[in-house]
Amino acid sequence: ITNWSGIGWSWDSTDYVSAGRAISRGLGPLDVTAQPMTVRTPGYPALIAIGEWLNLPTNFTLVAINAVCASIVTTCTFIVLYRHTRKTTAIIATSFVLLNPSLLWQYSMAWSEPPFVAALMLTIVVSLYMQHPAKYAILAGLFTVLFFMRYVGPVFSAPIAAVGVLADARVRGWLKSLIGNATALLASFIPMWWWL
DSSP: TTTTOOOOOOHHHHHHHHHHHHHTTOOOOOOOTSOOOOOSSSSSHHHHHHHHHTTOOHHHHHHHHHHHHHHHHHHHHHHHHHHSHHHHHHHHHHHHTTTTTEEEEEEEHOOHHHHHHHHHHHHHHHHHOSTTTHEEEHHHHHHHHHHHHHHHHHHHHHHHHHHOOOOOOOHHHHHHHHHHHHOOOOHHHHHHHHOO
């Protein structure tokens, strides 16, 4: 729906694509002036680099990233709603998210917002509902992804970890829940520190 005419570009998009192409050639994230891209995070360019490695057309890669992100956001929305409302309500509310003009506009552009929102929704679902022993390792990875998609990521990671403590306390107990979520959050700071 959002990409019948291809994907929209802005100045940010040119930097992201340039950095993605540079990453795919082993040069690191370089902006359009061939300088290290530090103003923007390297996560979205790393996704673009995958398409470059696979020798896919750039426009196809950008559209595919947004399509996958839209699917993740919609699925995660349904999971959260389905667990707390009736099925009919969950379906109707999810359709509003699916067809939300603000999100459709985001999906129409080559920007880092769609992957960030997708990673954010995935992090929320894992934090609230996952009970697998690998949960905290996955959360640490997702907290790291949030940072590498947008520098504001840790602002979201901290409250998700706090709510995760509450969600896990019923199953694991307060101490294990606190230690697990705090460890996941602190572990995610290591690659952030390295990048900064």
